[in-house]
Amino acid sequence: xxxNDLLCLIHPTGICLMLIEQAKEVLQIEAQSILGLMDQIGxxxxxxxxxxxNARGRVILTGMGKSGLVARKISATxxxxxxxxxxxxxxxxxxxxxxxxxxxxxxxxxxxxxxxIEINKILPILKQMKVKIISFxxxxxxxMAHHSDLVIDVGVEREACPLGLAPTASTTAALAMGDxxxxxxxxSRHFSKKDFRRFHPGGSLGERLSFKVRDVMVTDxxxxxxxxxTGIPPALNEINDKKLGAxxxxxxxxxxxxxxxxxxxxxxxTRGDDIYREKVEDIMTTTPKTIDENATSAExxxxxxxxxxxxxxxxxxxxxxxxxxxxxxxxxxxxxxxNGQ
Amino acid sequence: xxxxxxxxxxxxxxxxxxxxxxxxxxxxxxxLARTVPHAQALLLAGPRHGEGENMEMxxxxxxxxxxIDALAGRPLPLLxxxxxxxxxxxxxxxxxxxKRFGKxxxxxxxxxxxxxxxxxxxxxxxxxxRELLSRVNIPLVLHNDPExxxxxxxxxxxxxxxxxxxxxVQNEGIAGLIFxxxxxxxxxxxxxxxxxxxxxxxxxxxxxxxxxxxxxxVVSIGANLAPGAWEIITQSSIQLHAHQENYPDRLQQIWExxxxxxxMVALSGQMPAAAIKTILCDMEIIETPEMLQSSEMEPDxxxxxxxxxxxxxxxx
Numbered sequence: 206x207x208x209n210d211l212l213c214l215i216h217p218t219g220i221c222l223m224l225i226e227q228a229k230e231v232l233q234i235e236a237q238s239i240l241g242l243m244d245q246i247g248x249x250x251x252x253x254x255x256x257x258x259n260a261r262g263r264v265i266l267t268g269m270g271k272s273g274l275v276a277r278k279i280s281a282t283x284x285x286x287x288x289x290x291x292x293x294x295x296x297x298x299x300x301x302x303x304x305x306x307x308x309x310x311x312x313x314x315x316x317x318x319x320x321x322i323e324i325n326k327i328l329p330i331l332k333q334m335k336v337k338i339i340s341f342x343x344x345x346x347x348x349m350a351h352h353s354d355l356v357i358d359v360g361v362e363r364e365a366c367p368l369g370l371a372p373t374a375s376t377t378a379a380l381a382m383g384d385x386x387x388x389x390x391x392x393s394r395h396f397s398k399k400d401f402r403r404f405h406p407g408g409s410l411g412e413r414l415s416f417k418v419r420d421v422m423v424t425d426x427x428x429x430x431x432x433x434x435t436g437i438p439p440a441l442n443e444i445n446d447k448k449l450g451a452x453x454x455x456x457x458x459x460x461x462x463x464x465x466x467x468x469x470x471x472x473x474x475t476r477g478d479d480i481y482r483e484k485v486e487d488i489m490t491t492t493p494k495t496i497d498e499n500a501t502s503a504e505x506x507x508x509x510x511x512x513x514x515x516x517x518x519x520x521x522x523x524x525x526x527x528x529x530x531x532x533x534x535x536x537x538x539x540x541x542x543x544n545g546q
Numbered sequence: 547x548x549x550x551x552x553x554x555x556x557x558x559x560x561x562x563x564x565x566x567x568x569x570x571x572x573x574x575x576x577x578l579a580r581t582v583p584h585a586q587a588l589l590l591a592g593p594r595h596g597e598g599e600n601m602e603m604x605x606x607x608x609x610x611x612x613x614i615d616a617l618a619g620r621p622l623p624l625l626x627x628x629x630x631x632x633x634x635x636x637x638x639x640x641x642x643x644x645k646r647f648g649k650x651x652x653x654x655x656x657x658x659x660x661x662x663x664x665x666x667x668x669x670x671x672x673x674x675x676r677e678l679l680s681r682v683n684i685p686l687v688l689h690n691d692p693e694x695x696x697x698x699x700x701x702x703x704x705x706x707x708x709x710x711x712x713x714x715v716q717n718e719g720i721a722g723l724i725f726x727x728x729x730x731x732x733x734x735x736x737x738x739x740x741x742x743x744x745x746x747x748x749x750x751x752x753x754x755x756x757x758x759x760x761x762x763x764v765v766s767i768g769a770n771l772a773p774g775a776w777e778i779i780t781q782s783s784i785q786l787h788a789h790q791e792n793y794p795d796r797l798q799q800i801w802e803x804x805x806x807x808x809x810m811v812a813l814s815g816q817m818p819a820a821a822i823k824t825i826l827c828d829m830e831i832i833e834t835p836e837m838l839q840s841s842e843m844e845p846d847x848x849x850x851x852x853x854x855x856x857x858x859x860x861x862x
C-alpha cells in the first residue's frame with residue numbers, strides 16, 4: 206500500500222478525509238489572507254477612495270494573468286456600482302491601447318509581486334500622461350509600487366497553492382480589496398436601488414418579456430375609448446385621462462373601428478384640419494395593430510418594433526375590444542426605463 | 547538592501563564542513579560556491595543540520611570568520627544560530643560574537659538566530675530581549691521549533707505563545723521568525739506579526755513550504771544538495787521576480803523541480819547532517835563527512851538520495 210493510500214482514510218460516505226483536510230487548509234489560508242487585509246485599510250485606502258471619487262474620468266483596471274482576471278472582475282463590479290471603469294490589458298496597452306487613457310482617469314494596477322514586466326512598462330508612460338496610479342501589490346519595494354501615487358498592500362503571508370504554480374490567496378486578497386473599494390465608493394456616492402436597477406435591466410427585463418400580454422394589458426375602464434361619431438375634444442380628454450398616449454374608437458357593439466394616437470393628432474394639425482369640427486373617424490387610423498391576449502410580451506414588442514408603433518389592441522374572436530397595451534407596460538413602468546429616464 | 551531588514555527567499559541552512567575538529571575552509575568555500583548563487587541568505591551553525599547544538603563558541607567564531615572570508619564581499623546576509631543551553635550562555639554567545647563581528651560584519655548583513663524556548667520560558671521573554679537587544683545592534687531572528695526544545699518538564703511549552711510573540715514583534719531589533727509547527731499555529735503567528743511591516747515569517751519545515759509556501763521564504767537543509775531546484779521553487783512560490791518570459795517552459799521546470807524536491811524531502815526529512823555530508827563528500831565538495839557527534843546513518847537512504855540526484859542531474 207502506498208503512503209498516500211495509508212493516509213487517505215476512507216470515510217463511510219466514501220469521501221477521502223485527507224482530501225477534505227487539504228481543502229479546508231486551502232480555505233483557511235485564503236480566509237486568513239483576507240483577514241490580514243483588515244490591518245492594511247488605513248489612510249492610503251481613504252486617499253484612494255477620494256482620488257477615485259474626485260476623478261472626472263474613469264477607473265482603468267490593469268493586470269496580467271490571474272491578476273488580469275481579478276482586474277476584470279473589479280472593473281465589472283465598479284461599473285455595476287456606479288463607478289465608470291474599464292479593463293486595459295497591459296500588453297495591448299503598449300501596442301496602442303494606452304490611447305484610451307486620459308489625465309482625468311485613475312489607473313488601478315494589480316500585481317502581487319509588483320515586478321510584472323508588462324505593467325512596469327506602461328506605468329511610467331501613464332505617469333507622464335499625468336494619470337494618477339493606485340496599485341494593489343504585496344511588493345511594497347517593487348518597481349510598480351515606486352511608480353504609483355498610492356500603494357495598497359494586498360500582500361499575503363502564505364499561498365495555498367504548492368510551488369507557486371498559480372496564485373491563490375494573493376488573488377483572493379486582491380479581489381476582496383477590490384470589493385471593499387467598490388462598496389465604499391458605492392456608499393460614498395449614495396448609489397441607490399433605483400440606480401442599481403438602471404444598470405441591471407437584464408434580470409427584471411428578461412422576466413417581464415416572458416409575461417403574457419393579458420398579464421400586462423390595461424382592461425375595462427382603464428382602456429381609453431370613444432365611440433364613432435364623437436368629436437375630437439372628448440377624444441383628447443380621453444387620451445389625457447387614461448394616460449396611454451392614444452384612444453381607441455369603437456362602435457356601439459364595442460367592436461374596434463380605429464385608434465387615435467398623438468401622432469394622428471399631429472398629422473391632422475399639420476395638414477391644417479380644423480380638428481374641433483371633425484369627428485374621430487376623420488383622423489383615426491382605421492387598421493390598428495392587434496394581438497392575441499395569450500401572446501408573450503416579447504412577441505408584442507417585436508410586433509411594435511416591426512411597425513414602429515407603441516400601442517397594440519387586444520380583441521376577442523368577435524373583434525370586440527378587451528384591452529390595450531403600451532410599450533411601457535411591456536417593459537415595466539416602475540422598473541426599467543429607457544435611457545434611465 | 548537595508549541590512550537590518552531580514553532577507554526574503556531561500557535561506558540555506560548550511561552543514562558545517564569539518565576537518566580535524568576545526569572548520570574545513572576549502573570545503574566551506576566549495577559549498578558556498580555551490581549554494582550562494584542560488585540563495586538569498588545562509589544560516590550558519592543551525593541547531594540541527596548545522597550542528598549548532600554541539601558547537602563550542604570558538605568554532606562558531608571560526609565558522610563565521612571563514613564564511614565572511616569565503617564570501618569575499620558578496621552581499622549575502624548571514625544568519626548565525628546563537629542559542630546556548632542556558633540564558634547566561636546565550637547572552638555570553640551573543641555578546642562574544644557581537645564583540646568580534648559587530649564592527650566588521652559581512653556586507654550583506656548579519657543576524658543572530660535564537661531558539662528562546664530551548665533555554666527560557668515564555669514568561670518574561672519580551673523583557674529579556676528588550677534588555678539583551680539594547681546591548682547589541684545586530685538584529686535577531688527568532689526560531690520556533692518544538693523539536694529543538696528539549697525538556698523533561700511535562701507542562702513546559704515548546705512553542706512561543708502567540709500573545710508573547712505579539713509583544714516580541716514590537717521590538718524593532720527582532721526582524722523575523724523561523725517557524726516549524728502546525729498550520730493552525732502558523733496562522734496564529736501570522737496574525738500576531740501583522741502589525742510589523744517587513745517582519746519576515748520563514749518556513750523552517752521544507753515540506754510545509756512545498757505545500758503552502760510562506761511569503762517570507764524557507765530555511766532549507768536540502769539546498770545544500772539541490773540549491774538550483776530550491777531556488778526555482780522558492781522564487782516561483784514567493785513570486786520573488788516576474789517570470790512571464792518563457793512561461794510554458796518555466797511551468798514545466800517548476801513541476802519537475804517541485805516533484806524532485808518533494809521526493810528529496812521524503813527521503814532526507816529524517817536524515818542526519820551526516821548523510822548530507824557523506825553525499826557532499828562523495829561529490830568532492832567537502833573533504834570529510836566529519837561530525838561533531840557521530841550519528842547513525844542508513845546507507846540505503848543515502849543511495850536512494852544519490853540516485854534521485856543523479857536522475858535530476860544534481861549529482862556530479
